Amino acid sequence: MKTNAKTLGAITFFVLLLVIPAKNNAGNNIPSPSFTVIANSSSGQTLAARTVLLYDALKLKSFGLTKAAFDYAYKGYSYLQKKGMLARASVLTICDFSQSSRRKRFFVIDVNLQKVLINTYVAHGRRSGSEYARAFSNNPDSHMSSLGFYKTESTYYGGHGLALKIEGLESGFNDKAESRNIVIHGSEYVSGSFIKNNPFNGRSFGCPAVPANQVNNVINTIKNGSCLFIYHPSKNYLTRSKILNS
Numbered sequence: 001m002k003t004n005a006k007t008l009g010a011i012t013f014f015v016l017l018l019v020i021p022a023k024n025n026a027g028n029n030i031p032s033p034s035f036t037v038i039a040n041s042s043s044g045q046t047l048a049a050r051t052v053l054l055y056d057a058l059k060l061k062s063f064g065l066t067k068a069a070f071d072y073a074y075k076g077y078s079y080l081q082k083k084g085m086l087a088r089a090s091v092l093t094i095c096d097f098s099q100s101s102r103r104k105r106f107f108v109i110d111v112n113l114q115k116v117l118i119n120t121y122v123a124h125g126r127r128s129g130s131e132y133a134r135a136f137s138n139n140p141d142s143h144m145s146s147l148g149f150y151k152t153e154s155t156y157y158g159g160h161g162l163a164l165k166i167e168g169l170e171s172g173f174n175d176k177a178e179s180r181n182i183v184i185h186g187s188e189y190v191s192g193s194f195i196k197n198n199p200f201n202g203r204s205f206g207c208p209a210v211p212a213n214q215v216n217n218v219i220n221t222i223k224n225g226s227c228l229f230i231y232h233p234s235k236n237y238l239t240r241s242k243i244l245n246s
Contacts, residue, residue, distance in 0.1 A: 047074075050074075051074045054070075054111070054114065055067060055071075057114045058114055058115070059116075060116070063104075063107065063116055064096075064099070064104060064105070066096055066098060066099070068098070068231075068233065069098060070094065072231055072238070073092060073094045073231060075244060076149045076229060076241075076243045077092050077111075079246055080149065080243070081227075085151065086225055086226060087224060087225025088152075088222075088224060088225045088226040089111075089227075090112040090113070090226075091108065091109070091111070091222055091227070092108075092111055092226070093152075093227065093229070094229050095122050095208050095228070095230040096231050097124055097133040097145065097147075097232040098231065099132075101121070101122075101123065101131055101190075102131065102195050102200050102201065104119050104121055106120050106121060106122035106210060106218075108221055118218055118221060120210055120211055120214050120218070121190050121191060121192065121195075121210065121211055123187065123189065123201055123202060123203050123208065124145045124203060125143050125205060125207075126203035126204065126205065127142060127144045128145045128203070130200060130203075131199065133145055136232065136237070138168075138172060138174055138176050139176070140176065141180075142180075142206065143206055145206055145230060146176075146180075146182065146206065146230065147170075147173055147174065147230050147232055148173040148229070148237065148241060148243070149168075149169045149241075150177065150227075150228040151166070151169060151225060151227065152164060152165075152223050152227075153167055153224070153225075155219055158185070160209075161185070161186060161212075161215070162216055163183045163185040164183055164184040164185070165183055166182065166183060166184060170242065170243060171242075172240075173240075173241065174230075181207075182206050182207050184208055184209070184218065184222075185207060185210075185215060186213075186216075187209040187210075187212055188212050190202055190210065191212070191213070208230065
């Protein structure tokens with residue numbers, strides 16, 4: 001059977017209708033079928049549709065992850081996956097630095113299983129801001145966080161115990177992570193108990209530090225080649241990132 005462009009467009013629209021989650025009378029989402037059928041398409045429209053579906057399927061709004069952070073994270077993650085740069089392509093980690101450090105703004109997602117694996121606190125650099133991160137830098141000794149996409153690497157034991165090296169993938173934004181010793185490590189200054197006695201969580205020298213009692217789980221879940229995205233709605237980054245604007 002011959003299929004023209006008009007027919008293909010109609011089929012795509014019909015498929016999208018099938019996979020958009022329905023709601024019952026109580027307002028609860030009815031489990032939707034897998035949308036693998038559109039997962040291999042490279043069109044911008046399909047990527048946008050898949051992002052919406054994933055955001056809803058993962059119930060990320062209820063976890064507190066902003067839609068904007070997920071949109072940018074998934075776009076860059078899809079690009080890196082397509083380029084074969086991720087050894088562990090099912091895991092996506094997002095630090096949503098548009099949010100207060102009092103909130104659980106660190107999210108580890110299994111894209112294939114459509115499941116949030118970890119949601120916890122994360123610190124930003126001390127010179128990036130107090131409760132909110134507002135300034136970012138790639139410079140040594142800046143004590144600021146660096147935005148953009150990273151690839152997780154190997155683990156080691158240092159002054160904070162178990163730590164995870166991360167490779168910055170964006171020139172001018174985070175590619176000096178290794179020379180700055182920017183790693184994921186645990187700390188007592190970032191946790192739910194810490195903010196009970198402080199106005200906001202503690203800050204690092206630029207590392208995305210996580211609670212000490214959760215660091216082993218975090219690191220073992222994301223190590224060895226998964227995608228990490230540190231987000232903030234910085235116009236300078238969003239308009240100049242080669243990964244996001246590829």
